[in-house]
Amino acid sequence: MERAAKSACQTLFPHSKPMPEPASNTPQETSSEDARFEATLMFESTSVSVSRQEEDVALAAELMASGLLSEREVTAAVADWSIYGHVSLAQHLTSRELITSEQLETLSQRSKKRVDRARESIAGGSAMLTGKDSMLLATLERLDGSGRVAKLLGVTVAARPSDQEVRVMEGRYELIRKLGQGGLGRVWLARDVNLNRYVALKEISHMAGSSHVIQRFKNEAEITGRLDHPSIVPIYQLGEDLTTQRVFYTMRFLGRSTLQDAIVEYHERREDGDEDPMLLRQLLTAFVNVCHAIGYAHSRKVIHRDLKPENVVIDSFGQVIVIDWGLAKVVDETTVESLVDSVALTSTDQTSEGQVMGTPLYMAPEQAAGRLDELDYRTDIYGLGAILFAIVTGFAPHEKTQKESADSGVGARGMITAIASGETPSAFEVHAEADPALEAICGKAMSRRRYARYQEATQLADDVQRWMAGETVSAYQEGPWRRANRWMSLHSRLTQAMIGVAMVVLVALTTLAMTARQNQLALARANYADMSGDLRELELQFRGIAVELGKDVRFLASLPPIEGIMNAREGIDVEEEAVWRERLETIYAGMLRSNSDYVSISFESYGEKGEAIEVVRVQRNPADPTLVRTMPPSRLRSSEEDALISAVATLEPGDAKLTLENRDMSVVNARGVDRLTVATPVFSDVTGKFFGMTVIESDVSGRVSEVLAGLGEVKYQLYLADGRGKVWATDTPSGGVRLVNTVETVPDLPEEVAQLLEKPQYPFQLESEDEYIARRFYVDPAGHGLFIFGRLADE
Template identity: 65%
Template sequence: MSDEAKPPLESLQTNDDRYAATLLFEPDECISRQEQDIALAAELLNSGIVNDREITAAVSDWSMHGSLSLEKHLENRGLLKAEQLGTLKERAAKRVDRARQSIAGGSEMPAAGQSLLLATLERLDGSGRVAKLLGVTVAARAGDHDARAMQGRYEIIRKLGQGGLGRVWLARDVNLNRHVALKEISHAAGASEKVVERFKHEAEITGRLDHPSIVPIYQLGEDLETGRAFYTMRFLGRTTLQDSISEYHERREEGDEDPMLLRRLLSAFVNVCHAIGHAHSRKVIHRDLKPENVVIDSFGQVIVIDWGLAKVIDDASVESVMDSVTVGSADRTSEGQVLGTPLYMAPEQAAGRLDELDHRTDIYGLGSILFSIVTGYAPHERTQKASIDSGVGARGMISVIASGVTPSAREAHPNADPALDAICRKAMARRRYARYQNATDLAEDVQRWMAGEPVTAYQETSWQRVNRWVSQHQRLTQSLVAAAMVVLVALTTLAMAARQNHLSELHNRFSEMEGDVREVSLQLQSIAQEMSEDTRFLASLPPIQGIVNATSGVEGEDEEVWRGRLETIFVGMLGSSPDYLALTFEQKQGEGTSDIVRVERSPADPTLIRILPESRRQTVENDDLMTAVANLEPGDVKFTLEDRARHANVAANLDRFSAATPVYGDVSGECFGMTVIETNISKRIKEVLLGLGAVDCEMFIADGSGELWASVNPGRGVHMAHPGQRIPNLPPQVAEHLAVKGEPFDVQSEDEYVAERFYVDPTGRGVTIFARLPEDE
């Protein structure tokens, strides 16, 4: 267009016309520079290369209205590498192109009365993060295309913010003449049915929670004219907990170390814990806890927001809340999907194990918020930066988080209080059972720290207890031992600091070892419980009683018919239970037994399941297991690790663990025989130990007398024992307990070892588990 053909800028009647015309008249001047700077800032904030606080510090002495571009300023500051800056420039250029194309199409023009800068900020960064970085408010009144009344009750005033799912407006409730926040789906015209369902589900979940620290929902509905789904809630301020955390750490880095600021943040955190505890009591989990989702209003009240990923669990009464959502809808997420914000994500979330997400996943999220308060960084911020630097990207970052390595607050901030670090570690423990089991316990530990009391997650040293006593009796201490304390502190500060760090690390490793012992104990007892239930199930099968009756002369079907049916059931069960070696139904013969049906797995080829023909069925004249089982009540189970005479000619390298239960005749009431399940106990123990993953201790699994079956340690991994081998170098206390046969025990020496013996069969040999930290520690 020639200069003569261009209309005078002042002659254009509307703000939309002037905005489009400015792009036409000044493509390489004011708007072009602003677009480039804003787009580059948006890409920098989204990249994760540096955190928001570092970006804020970098642009504190730069203005987009000056002569220096943001690109040049960042280059001068050396905040980014040349290749990183080049990649961001390319992404920023694409962002500007998309924005200009939308302008050319005439969509989403700026609101009337809105400045060109605000319009550019909204178009290039709808999230508002760049505007917040630059200290520019983007809250302008609604444009003509947004000015409307919802259901004739709510008048849209101005936009407050926008996220991935919805955008929030400040609106006036005409009926009650009050301001409310109104949230609607961002792009209602193109929203799928699943998105609408998820939006409604967010409102329904939030609405069922009645707590002062959870944003109250006023109404959920659809606009009568446009059909847009929306809900209204209390209008809150724009200050988030993340803003307060950033301010605290900026002041701390500048030398303004005010302990009251930290205590205010921790008090806000305690309120968040109580709000989440209330949600858990209503069977609701948030699944996206982070400082940005906690708002602090003008009077300091703490409110948890953004329940878009929330889920109701383990409660049949919630169907009324969920009945508008069909299976597979937006709120139901497929296994393997990753939910949440990666910087604050629990390992089970990162791994996509959605069936494992429960209230303890929220405990991890609360621990992440506390980590941010203590250090100023998100827990996985270093992981994000390392993933970007190494080039593995977001998938690599998710994989590292899923591995479950617990971040250390003292690594991110060396001056962090070790007790707060221990609270963070416990809340964000890799294993869910090792975390706090409810939000109230976490809040109580933080409150105990604020009150100067010991916390449950941290083992105080004697010196710390003395220091606390001194702080509570200052006058007496000053009058009696002031001079001595000065000398003592001067001589022992460095030594005690080192000891404190060592004890803290040792205690954490001991706690992890306790968890491993507990896990192995539960797994082994679970194996016995499973075999017990399956053995009773076999004894209750109809073909069992059919064979008993046929053998006893009771009229009915022939024994061979029942035997065939039983063989079919045994084959199917053995095929579905790969850990079992054999299933047997044996008849009592005096002091011995004879096989009626035996189905076993081939030792050479575990996939081969075979039914023993009549010619190979064994009769044993003396069978101790049958003698013991014959004295049991119906339903009781006998376990044994002893070799039976029938096993003399079969795979000698198999350590068989057998479970047997008696079978009584319905007519005679006498013990007819027993059903037996056999498993390879060495193989099962090895699988349990391998399931622990990497361990940082020595662990031994033995029978009740101490005869070793298997061991695991950091250097050798899992090792199966030789016959007759025993647990080496047992502490005297454990050896004394082990010498008393038939009595279970559970003993430990703090930060040294854990020992446990239990019996799944009171008359059996029992199981002993002994674990200790390596001697060089």
């Protein structure tokens, strides 16, 4: 059973068309008199035995009646099998794993009984059959009276009337061959002798001749005859056979193609990748015609009660005809239909008689529940929705229920119960790519609540026509994107014009954007080039400052008063040390006044314990930088273990030491900014020993301000800092030059630059094109160096 279900999922769209209903069968017209009396059987009689063919037909009939496989699935299963071959149908189904061996055993037993009953019926009849082909023909007719199974298996049987059936109907109609057979009657192709035209003649079968059935048969003809509509089969005559007294009626002879055939062909093409939207529109156009025909019938107070694609014929010129009005009823609120008027359930895929009337695959819930008093126009609306469901998905609405009922073993009656109590089938569950609007129309037409359905067939037709025209439908609330798509399809020329304008605007905007981007990149490259040049200029400026300080401090160390002070301390010079100190203070004061960025100048001696002892010191007043003052001997200071003098003591004559470190002896800076200190050693000319050093303290912030001011307006972010990253000053497009008085580091410093800053005494130059430049250089290899960082501004 699981394999059958799996196969059903894999063969949803068979490759051969299903057999149309008996009333829609129309044979090809014959051109000779002999064709009306000769029975033909299209096999090669020498290739297989008669019993094998009988058993194949009987097995197929039992298989379809059981519901294990639908007609569609059986069609797909036999697409690569032939009844004329050496492999039986049972062997073929087993090899394909469509049914289990237990299921096949049960079906085989039933099919053998069916063959036995057919042969007994033939043997018990009064007709004398001669020849193998005649015997097979008679057997097949009893096994498959409607011809559906024979056509499904590829067996074409042209049945001629028997000796008892060769008759003239009221002297006007001659029977040619049988088109199909149902539960109540059979349909013949006949010739109207008077008008020399072909008609379809339907008569009561010899097995259904009760007065009740005859009355229903006459009602069918009368109801159909009163419906004068182009899409409803016309009735020509209602009469009685002169010899057998069987009631018959004649009607228009229709083509073989049904709406079911067109639906199968469309979905086969769609599954093969040939999805032509015109085929769907043709099916929907035919469906609209069916809706109008049923709407006309409703206006004449007639309901069909058995609407399905097989009951819609499409002739050779595309005209749509609704047939099989055998279950039709005139709606009369003054009469009550009894259970005797309905028909008994026999099969899930044929019109049935009993408490449940209609075809279960397309049946409304109230029909399945047997609530005869609730069957009205809206029952037909459900049937129309079921036909639309088949058009959209390729499957009958309750085909899934049929499969589940067969797999579970509850049979046809269980399927009827499920239809009566189940939910409304969803087209999306069968065909996920179904159009949402069409799915909504199907859902509304097949609503379980009759009041929720379309109340008229024309309303359903209008919604389908609106969908085909690209308009909104009443059953579906579409979203804005779908509404926009529909609007564009309706206004194609305006849409094309708007798209053209949009493309022009888009191209223009793209061009402008590209131009703006190119200009922006060009500007960024220009700013980057300016930034790179400015940073090189800054480095040169600071190196120049270091060189100038070195020259000044060496000049101060070579002054005669320095040598005079040393000689006086050695007792060599006749002049006292105070005289030389006063002379030196005068020179230092003049130097401070001529260099506004100098904070202090001092001459310091080197003590025995490594301490720095001030000999002369001239400095600016921290509160008033314009005031230069000489420190008296009582205010001179000394510093034990001074790092600067210890470092200078190791230098050669003429070398200079630059540092950014603050000393205990440094002048207190009111602004709290860093200073650059430079010192050079002083050696005694007499003894040649290291005596001390001359020191110049320079205000870094002042020099920085001067340098940055010389750059003018910058278009990038600039940061000046010591070699450890402590910022001295910034220069930005929006803020200009800003001196930093607190501990501040460069914000959002790139990780690779931050890693290099952590390595002391390591000069580097790192550039990221069109983004930043970072440089650290040293004017004193033993110092912390200077760090310059430039970044293109986002502002």
